[in-house]
Amino acid sequence: MDAKVWALAGILLVTAATFYIGFRSSRTANTTQDFLVARRTVRSRRNAAAVSGEYLSAASFLGVAGLVLKDGADALWYPVGFTAGYLALMLFVAAPLRRSGAYTLPDFCEARLGSRALRGLAAAFVVFIGILYVVPQLQAAGLALANVLPVPTWVGALLVTIVVIVNVFGGGMRAITVVQAFQYWLKLFAIAAPTFVMCVLFIGNGGPRGGAITGLTEDLPPTFTKATTVRVDTPVTVRVDKAVVLSADGTVDGTPASGTVYWPAGEHTADAGTDLHFSPGSSVPVVLGAPADNASWLRPAAGAGDLFATYSLMLALFLGTMGLPHVLVRFYTNPDGRAARRTSLHILLLLSLFYLFPILLGALSRLYVPELLVTGRTDAAVLLLPTKIAPGLLGQILGAVTTAGAFAAFLSTSSGLVVSVSGVLSTDVLRGRVRDFRFATAIAGGAPLALAIVLRPSDISLSVGMSFAMAASTFCPVLLLGVWWRRLTWVGAAAGMIVGGGLVLTSLVLNTVSGFTGDWAPGVFGQPALITVPVAFLTVILVSKATQNKLPADLAQIRLRMHAPDGLGFIRDRAVARFGTAEERARLADGRHRK
Amino acid sequence: MSRHAAGPPPPEKPYRDPPTKPRRKRVVLADSRAPVTVLRTVVELEEQTSYGEELVSQFVRHQFHIAIRLWVLAVGILAAVPAVFFLVPTLAEVNVAGVRLPWLVIGVLPFPLLFGVGYWYNRVAERQEQAFVAMVEK
Numbered sequence: 001m002d003a004k005v006w007a008l009a010g011i012l013l014v015t016a017a018t019f020y021i022g023f024r025s026s027r028t029a030n031t032t033q034d035f036l037v038a039r040r041t042v043r044s045r046r047n048a049a050a051v052s053g054e055y056l057s058a059a060s061f062l063g064v065a066g067l068v069l070k071d072g073a074d075a076l077w078y079p080v081g082f083t084a085g086y087l088a089l090m091l092f093v094a095a096p097l098r099r100s101g102a103y104t105l106p107d108f109c110e111a112r113l114g115s116r117a118l119r120g121l122a123a124a125f126v127v128f129i130g131i132l133y134v135v136p137q138l139q140a141a142g143l144a145l146a147n148v149l150p151v152p153t154w155v156g157a158l159l160v161t162i163v164v165i166v167n168v169f170g171g172g173m174r175a176i177t178v179v180q181a182f183q184y185w186l187k188l189f190a191i192a193a194p195t196f197v198m199c200v201l202f203i204g205n206g207g208p209r210g211g212a213i214t215g216l217t218e219d220l221p222p223t224f225t226k227a228t229t230v231r232v233d234t235p236v237t238v239r240v241d242k243a244v245v246l247s248a249d250g251t252v253d254g255t256p257a258s259g260t261v262y263w264p265a266g267e268h269t270a271d272a273g274t275d276l277h278f279s280p281g282s283s284v285p286v287v288l289g290a291p292a293d294n295a296s297w298l299r300p301a302a303g304a305g306d307l308f309a310t311y312s313l314m315l316a317l318f319l320g321t322m323g324l325p326h327v328l329v330r331f332y333t334n335p336d337g338r339a340a341r342r343t344s345l346h347i348l349l350l351l352s353l354f355y356l357f358p359i360l361l362g363a364l365s366r367l368y369v370p371e372l373l374v375t376g377r378t379d380a381a382v383l384l385l386p387t388k389i390a391p392g393l394l395g396q397i398l399g400a401v402t403t404a405g406a407f408a409a410f411l412s413t414s415s416g417l418v419v420s421v422s423g424v425l426s427t428d429v430l431r432g433r434v435r436d437f438r439f440a441t442a443i444a445g446g447a448p449l450a451l452a453i454v455l456r457p458s459d460i461s462l463s464v465g466m467s468f469a470m471a472a473s474t475f476c477p478v479l480l481l482g483v484w485w486r487r488l489t490w491v492g493a494a495a496g497m498i499v500g501g502g503l504v505l506t507s508l509v510l511n512t513v514s515g516f517t518g519d520w521a522p523g524v525f526g527q528p529a530l531i532t533v534p535v536a537f538l539t540v541i542l543v544s545k546a547t548q549n550k551l552p553a554d555l556a557q558i559r560l561r562m563h564a565p566d567g568l569g570f571i572r573d574r575a576v577a578r579f580g581t582a583e584e585r586a587r588l589a590d591g592r593h594r595k
Numbered sequence: 596m597s598r599h600a601a602g603p604p605p606p607e608k609p610y611r612d613p614p615t616k617p618r619r620k621r622v623v624l625a626d627s628r629a630p631v632t633v634l635r636t637v638v639e640l641e642e643q644t645s646y647g648e649e650l651v652s653q654f655v656r657h658q659f660h661i662a663i664r665l666w667v668l669a670v671g672i673l674a675a676v677p678a679v680f681f682l683v684p685t686l687a688e689v690n691v692a693g694v695r696l697p698w699l700v701i702g703v704l705p706f707p708l709l710f711g712v713g714y715w716y717n718r719v720a721e722r723q724e725q726a727f728v729a730m731v732e733k
Contacts, residue, residue: 073687076701080673080709087669087709091662091716299687300680300697310677318670338724341717348713352706359702484659556643556651563655565724568637568731 003387003396004148010404011145014186018179018411019163025178026171032579035172035437036103036423040573042177042333048346050177051330053184054416055082055321055347056354057133058140058379059464061187061409064355066378068362069369070290072297074310075362078464079355081314083348085321085468090344093322095337096483096562103332103575104424105325105475111574112482112562114552115490121497123428125474126325130421131448133326133467134414138452141410144383144403154453164415165445168422169438173333176419183412184350190405191357191382194398198364198389216363219295221283222370230374232274238285238374240265241292245282250274276374287376297366305523308530313465316529320468323475326420336566361385382406418444432579466508469529473500473536481540483562489551492544500536504528636731654727661719669712676700 033039042050060082067075102108106122109115138157145156167175221241232250243264248257251271267288270276278284291297301307321327334340365372365381368388372378383406386398422440430436477500478493507528514521524531552558564570576584639647680687680697689696 073695073697073701076698080701080705083706083709084669084673087713088666090713091666095720298695298697299684300701301677302681302684307677307681311674314674314677338721341720345710345713345717348710352710355706356703363698484655556648559655560640560643560651563651563658564640565728567724567728568640570641 002393003399006396006400007148007403010400011148011407014404014407014411015159015163017186018183018408019166021182022163022167022175022179023170026167026175029171029174030434032432032434032437033103033575034174035434036332036427036432036579037329037575038173038177038333040333040335040575042335044334044339044342045346046177046181047330047334047339047343048350049181049184051180051327051343051347052350052354053180053182053187053412054330055327055351055413056184056187056409057413058137058406058409060354060358061191061406062140062379062382063464064358065362065365065382066372066380068359069365069381070287070373070376070378072291072366073300074306076300076359077310077313078317079359081317081468082321083351083355084314084318086344086347086351088318089322089327090341090348093328093479093483094331094340094344097328097479098331098334098340099337099562099564099566099571100558101561101572101574101577104420104427105328106424106428107574109478109482109490109493112552112558113488113490113493114554115494118490118494119428121494122475122478123424125497125501126424127421127444129325129467129470129474130417130424130444131451134417134421134448135452135455137410137414137417138448139455141407141414142452144406144410147383148403157449157452160410160414161445161449163411164418165441167415168419168441168445172437172441173329173419173423176415177330177333179415180412183408186408187405187412188350188354190401190408191354191361194386194402195357195360197394197398198386199360201389202364202367216294216298216366219293221286221293222366222373223283224278224280224370225368226280228278228371230276230278230371232270232276232375233272233377234375235269235271236375237267237269237288239267239288239292240283240285242283244278244285246279247277248274249277252276278371284370284373286373290373290376294366309523309527312469312524312527312530315533316465316469316472316527319476319533320470320472320529322479323471325424325475326416328475328479329420329423330416336571338566358382364389414448427578465527465529466504469527469532470501470504472529473504473532476533477537477540481537481544485541485544486555486559487544487548487551488540489544489547491547491550492540492542495543496536496540499539500532503532503535507532640731650731654723657723658720661723662716665712665716669708672708673705 029035029038031039060079064075064079067078097108100108100111102111104123105126106119109122110119138160139153141160142153142156145151145159146153149155167179240263243262245260245262247259248261248270250257250273252261252274253268253270263285268285286292296302301310331340331343334343361382365378365385369381369384372381372384382402383399386402387395389395390398418441421444422437425440425444426432426437430440474497477496478488481488482493507525510521511525514525561570561572572588573580576588580588636647636650640651641647687695687697691699
């Protein structure tokens with residue numbers, strides 16, 4: 001009970017700090033440009049912290065450790081890919097994107113290719129991807145709060161939505177920038193401090209040999225260190241490598257059971273609502289599809305299918321980051337292209353620093369919370385590990401710190417998504433005044449909240465790999481070719497987005513259907529990027545070549561603007577051109593504004 | 596005092612300096628908002644003469660080449676890792692300082708590699724931009 005009080009205190013503290021910081025930095029925001037792009041005044045270090053704060057969502061804060069716990073060495077590619085995406089962004093997109101002077105991703109499409117139709121299509125994709133991302137954040141927040149307070153799950157979702165909407169309402173991008181930068185450092189502390197303490201305790205206890213624990217290098221499944229009860233919420237199939245005796249209460253292997261059950265090596269099932277009791281020292285059954293023993297957990301991809309999955313994941317992550325609309329819009333807040341490039345360099349540093357800790361925590365979890373492997377719900381590892389390693393007050397406080405960090409992740413990612421979706425809604429559907437932005441915020445926050453309450457968490461659980469595959473197959477080709485290839489036309493870009501997005505959606509649907517009807521789909525549908533990304537690129541190129549009469553008229557000018565160094569002063573701010581005061585527009589019109 | 600000797604001047608009469616003693620004048624040499632000396636090459640860039648366009652294309656090509664080279668370098672190294680461990684499985688069993696090699700090679704080393712490549716690119720790209728600006732403004 002005490003642990004819950006501490007965790008609740010952590011959550012409330014983070015929420016209050018977020019609210020206060022957002023409120024304080026909202027005071028200076030009063031024009032459309034403040035709300036859309038923070039008046040282009042965010043320096044590279046501040047912006048790097050804000051981007052990292054927004055990017056480190058629940059998938060990074062909780063998910064990476066969980067994946068390492070479950071999949072071992074192969075899961076290490078997730079943090080590497082999450083970081084490498086920013087190298088691609090820096091090398092190919094960051095500076096030209098900022099210099100284009102656009103204020104949203106659809107606006108960039110229109111600036112580069114001069115087509116209202118493409119702008120509309122891009123806006124639809126941004127809103128779709130945005131809502132798809134917010135819903136799981138809200139649901140996770142709901143579950144996190146329901147774990148520490150006896151309230152229904154919608155309360156947590158509502159709490160996050162209110163804080164986010166109030167912040168975005170008050171200051172738009174201006175307020176969110178400071179909030180997200182603060183939350184990066186908060187999350188870094190919330191994962192680094194517990195990791196340090198737990199590593200010290202782990203080594204102090206004599207390492208893996210201190211307890212009766214299976215070492216990570218041994219050719220054996222992990223073992224329970226103490227008597228453990230696992231509750232199965234959704235039907236699960238596990239693989240047993242070493243025969244295990246347990247006592248079950250519910251339905252096991254298709255027959256009702258209450259009492260002792262003997263599981264020989266092989267595959268076994270447990271139905272929803274079953275309680276499984278394990279005694280200390282017995283080996284852990286591992287959910288199907290994950291390596292069952294520690295030795296194979298420790299090794300990277302061993303089969304050809306695994307190798308394909310690894311490469312497909314690498315491609316999706318390396319190229320997907322540059323297609324995430326809520327990340328891209330942050331680069332528009334930098335004063336110039338050079339600052340945008342430096343921002344991505346700082347991001348590389350900040351993310352590298354952060355990701356060392358979830359990897360360590362994932363490996364520790366394999367020793368201390370192996371019971372999560374039975375159900376496969378390994379995302380809880382970061383939250384449960386502290387109380388397992390350090391019983392008593394210390395563990396409770398560490399647990400509260402990681403819970404608070406997770407809540408910061410929900411808050412900062414959803415604020416970034418809401419601000420980017422409202423930016424697009426207010427300028428593409430409405431007229432782009434501050435009033436419109438605030439109205440759009442209510443929709444961009446309210447619609448996902450309604451979805452999060454109505455849908456069950458499993459309905460919309462888009463895996464991380466899949467959502468990056470989506471981004472890599474839609475916006476990435478348009479951006480890369482838009483910046484570097486002069487013969488791109490809007491028809492080609494639109495065709496590529498539709499084909500790429502359609503293919504990913506199809507494989508998502510097929511994969512889900514096959515999951516319900518006996519897993520007949522081959523692995524390629526689980527991570528389709530290695531197929532869909534090249535197809536999307538090819539479509540864009542071929543269709544563009546066939547429609548060369550649709551080349552934009554001001555091609556040379558926009559290329560000059562995107563690529564000429566900032567010092568020459570060719571940047572023309574499209575936000576000022578559309579929403580600026582008469583004086584600002586006049587200054588823009590009298591030619592270049594050199595530094 | 597001569598100005599006020601005859602009482603306050605009528606409001607519609609414009610104020611004039613006394614002829615004998617010239618007042619200090621502020622001389623403005625350049626308005627900070629006025630365009631700086633217009634350079635020939637910049638105009639060529641802006642008006643998209645064939646020379647200007649060729650300059651831009653060449654510069655874009657340079658920037659792209661450095662970016663793609665560094666990308667191939669970084670991704671080439673990273674992409675080789677799974678293949679190497681797949682082809683030489685014994686390598687995955689090697690221990691370095693108590694940690695298995697794959698965990699070091701995948702979990703730790705890519706981060707300094709990525710930052711190093713990023714740092715290198717940032718330097719080269721900024722230097723190329725400075726060179727371009729200098730060339731245009733010479």
